[in-house]
Amino acid sequence: MTTPHDLLPLTPAVFHILLTLADGEKHGYSIMQEVEQISAGRVKMGPGTLYGSIKRMLAAGLIEESDERPDPTLDDERRRYYRLTEFGSRVARAEADRLAALVQTAHSKKLLGNV
Amino acid sequence: MDVLKSSTQLYRLLLRLYPAGFRREYELLMAQAFRDQCRVLGQRGTLGWMALWWRTLADVVRTAAIEHLAAKKGVFMESARFKNHPGRAASLFFLLPGIALSLYYIVTISNGESEGYFLAALAGVAGFGLAWLKIIPQARPWGQFALGFVIGAVSLLVMIIWTPMANLGFLALREPPWPEVRLVVAGVMCLLIIGLLGRWLEAPFRRIYWIVAGVLLVNGVVWAFLPIGPNQYIWWDLAWTWGYSTAILGAVVLSIKLVRRAGIQVLLTALVALGILVSVNLTAEDVAQGSTTYGQLLLLVAYLFPLVICPAWLLFAPTWQAKKRGVLLSWSAMVVGIVVILPILDIFFVPHYFRYPVIVPLPSAFAYVPVLIGLWLAFALYEKTLLQPGSPANTPDSPPGNAPQPIRMES
Numbered sequence: 428m429t430t431p432h433d434l435l436p437l438t439p440a441v442f443h444i445l446l447t448l449a450d451g452e453k454h455g456y457s458i459m460q461e462v463e464q465i466s467a468g469r470v471k472m473g474p475g476t477l478y479g480s481i482k483r484m485l486a487a488g489l490i491e492e493s494d495e496r497p498d499p500t501l502d503d504e505r506r507r508y509y510r511l512t513e514f515g516s517r518v519a520r521a522e523a524d525r526l527a528a529l530v531q532t533a534h535s536k537k538l539l540g541n542v
Numbered sequence: 543m544d545v546l547k548s549s550t551q552l553y554r555l556l557l558r559l560y561p562a563g564f565r566r567e568y569e570l571l572m573a574q575a576f577r578d579q580c581r582v583l584g585q586r587g588t589l590g591w592m593a594l595w596w597r598t599l600a601d602v603v604r605t606a607a608i609e610h611l612a613a614k615k616g617v618f619m620e621s622a623r624f625k626n627h628p629g630r631a632a633s634l635f636f637l638l639p640g641i642a643l644s645l646y647y648i649v650t651i652s653n654g655e656s657e658g659y660f661l662a663a664l665a666g667v668a669g670f671g672l673a674w675l676k677i678i679p680q681a682r683p684w685g686q687f688a689l690g691f692v693i694g695a696v697s698l699l700v701m702i703i704w705t706p707m708a709n710l711g712f713l714a715l716r717e718p719p720w721p722e723v724r725l726v727v728a729g730v731m732c733l734l735i736i737g738l739l740g741r742w743l744e745a746p747f748r749r750i751y752w753i754v755a756g757v758l759l760v761n762g763v764v765w766a767f768l769p770i771g772p773n774q775y776i777w778w779d780l781a782w783t784w785g786y787s788t789a790i791l792g793a794v795v796l797s798i799k800l801v802r803r804a805g806i807q808v809l810l811t812a813l814v815a816l817g818i819l820v821s822v823n824l825t826a827e828d829v830a831q832g833s834t835t836y837g838q839l840l841l842l843v844a845y846l847f848p849l850v851i852c853p854a855w856l857l858f859a860p861t862w863q864a865k866k867r868g869v870l871l872s873w874s875a876m877v878v879g880i881v882v883i884l885p886i887l888d889i890f891f892v893p894h895y896f897r898y899p900v901i902v903p904l905p906s907a908f909a910y911v912p913v914l915i916g917l918w919l920a921f922a923l924y925e926k927t928l929l930q931p932g933s934p935a936n937t938p939d940s941p942p943g944n945a946p947q948p949i950r951m952e953s
Binding site: 455456459471472473474475476477478479481482483505506507 | 560564567568570571572573574575576578579597598600601602604605606608609612
């Protein structure tokens with residue numbers, strides 16, 4: 428039985444995708460856009476990185492494809508939508524906790540601040 | 543010129559760099575995501591297009607490599623699941639005869655002594671016995687030893703009987719008294735090897751291959767019987783060469799069929815090995831003319847099959863079936879290499895004066911025929927006893943379940 432901690436640490440690409448899907452299902456391009464947005468343009472994900480990560484995340488049970496469309500009349504039906512699984516949410520939380528603990532350590536060592 | 547359209551077409555072309563499986567699943571989605579990017583970044587003019595392509599090219603190069611590695615890694619991971627499989631260690635024991643015989647050859651050829659039949663037989667006994675002990679771990683201790691030694695004794699007997707037969711004028715002597723015996727023995731042995739492997743592949747060869755092989759063998763026999771021409775000795779020698787070559791060709795036709803059925807991996811390995819064999823042969827001819835080093839080099843190259851290719855295959859082949867094929871084919875390739883390819887090279891490329899060192903040890907190669915029989919037997923029995931459905935030993939080769947896969951392949 429795999430636990431969320433078995434998959435940590437996540438790669439930046441995987442963690443960013445989990446973050447973007449935390450507030451609802453999205454298709455590939457909207458994930459790419461939001462990743463760029465939440466990382467303030469520091470992470471620019473190409474289609475290869477995105478779908479390579481998605482492939483592995485599907486295999487790991489972190490995300491799943493969604494059959495529903497937010498609004499079928501406004502959307503290209505060839506698009507595939509992805510959403511977090513319960514396990515994916517737990518993995519994302521575990522990774523966030525891990526990063527928070529690291530930040531806490533950095534803070535205690537007075538490493539936080541303007542560089 | 544429609545930049546969006548041509549960019550999309552170019553990107554579709556680049557997608558061919560990804561592995562086929564990945565492409566089947568995600569090609570359309572990736573192309574669509576790229577089009578979406580084009581629509582947004584393309585509005586920023588030339589700089590936007592340049593930025594997009596710079597980013598895209600880097601992405602394609604990096605992730606195509608990652609996906610290829612991931613595809614390979616899947617194979618290696620399956621191989622890793624084989625790590626504790628009892629058959630893995632057992633298969634390695636099949637290397638013992640080859641190792642022992644190789645060492646013995648190096649020593650005896652250096653000293654100018656004769657072939658190591660006896661040691662080959664002993665090594666065969668050790669190999670079969672140990673393999674048998676390993677592949678039936680559930681058996682009672684006494685039963686293991688008994689079975690091991692029974693198999694070993696049978697192997698020994700076969701080797702002792704077989705090697706003098708092989709020596710019966712087939713390859714050891716340049717001008718033996720009965721050329722027809724050579725051809726019959728050659729044909730029978732080729733068919734035996736191929737027939738055994740064919741049975742192992744559980745699919746009979748189509749009749750046409752047997753007909754081709756039969757015609758070539760008959761052709762060889764007929765030519766071998768024709769002592770004609772002004773200088774009978776020369777013509778006889780020529781006929782012998784031709785007859786022998788056609789007999790070999792028959793075997794090669796069947797071998798190709800076998801290799802094709804076994805898969806492209808096997809074919810590529812055989813080609814690489816053949817290339818090494820030929821190149822070493824030609825180099826050796828130049829640098830070691832007249833020296834016994836020449837024969838040693840050729841034999842050592844032939845031993846690449848059981849000593850290098852076989853263990854590599856055992857380690858990296860993804861499934862039990864693939865490992866089995868690898869072991870059997872690497873050994874049979876070595877036999878074919880020594881029995882078939884080396885004589886061809888000898889006949890066509892090596893000056894007559896330098897043939898002797900190569901020809902002398904060749905009959906010992908037939909000691910490997912019982913090795914092949916033993917391998918086939920061991921694999922068959924192993925599958926019968928341990929690879930039954932539901933057997934714990936079958937789990938390493940069973941398809942992966944729903945366990946999450948590693949997801950740290952890319953950043």
